[in-house]
Amino acid sequence: MNRRRQASIGLSAAVLAGVLVYGVYELQLRQIRLEETVQVVASKAFIGAGTRLGQEHLTMLTLPRSAVATEMLTDVKDAIGMETAIPLGSNEPLLAWKIGKYRLLPSKGQSTFQIPREYVKSIAGGIRAGDEVLVYLSGEETTSRKMYERPVTVAGVKTAANIEIDDPKNPNLLSLADGDKEAMYASRRDANGTVDSVNLNLTEEQWLMLDSACKEGKAKLIIASIGTTIRGAGEEVTR
Incomplete structure (x- = not known):
């Protein structure tokens, strides 16, 4: 009886040892695989040129380290808000040169x-080129309403002297390209003029809608800036 018990204990110990060795082997193998692969940002599905990228457009794709190019993005945050310069296929890794942040140029289908x-009835004084704005329609003979459900992009804001409104010492567009919101705020505060005219990037349908609503003079536009979160001094302020 004792021999059978000892044999059973020995067999159980051998099985447990085998399971332990196999578990360690699997962990080591998994670690090696993780070290040999890299996750890069990719498109979830086909994306047309001129599309502004959001979280819903993007996914992470695992590639062998040897297949990863230096221009591939590895952080989704670097792609959100950017626009595609060319069409992207499904599960296509994002390369830096295929996207950009220069939204002053009209996107596909826009002018x-x-x-x-x-x-125009009023323009928010803090608006600058590259901003997204909301456009409202206001008039005594019409119900005040949003002209467009989605924001539109400002291509340019000028003074009565046809000078682009900015801070010459701290250009807003350079701060926008660098993602420096503190510098953007400073450039808006120290701007060189009062808004007289504004250029918007619109589709043909959007322009015709605007023109039809305003050309008889019974309604005018209110162009409003969108609140921006400014980070600084350890806090966030939404204005």
Whole structure:
């Protein structure tokens, strides 16, 4: 009986030891695989040129380290808010040169329109080129409403002297390209003029809608800036 018990204990110990060795082997193998692969940012599905990227467009793709190029993005945050310069296929790794942040140029299907002065009732003074703005319609003979459900991009903001409004010592566009919101705030505060005219990037349908609503003079536009979160001095302020 004792021999059988000892044999059973020995067999159990051998099985447990085998399981332990196998578990260690699997952990080591998994670690090696992780070290040999890299996760890069990729498109979830086909994305057309001129699309502004959001979280819903992006996914992470695991590639062998040997297949990863230096221009591939590895952080989704670096891609969100950027626009595609060319179409992207499904599960295509994002390369830095295929996206950009220069939204002053009209996207696919858009053109840049200078909004006639007589169409405008008010323009928020803090608006600068590259901003997204909300456009509202206001008039005594019409119900005040949003002109467009989604924000539109400002291509340019000028003074009455046809000078682009900015801070010459601290250009807003350079701060925008660098993602430096503190410098953007400073450039808006120290701007060199008062807004007289604004250019917007619109589709043909959006322009025709705007023109039809305003050309008879019964309604005018209110162009409003969107709140921006400024980080600094250890806190966040939404204005």
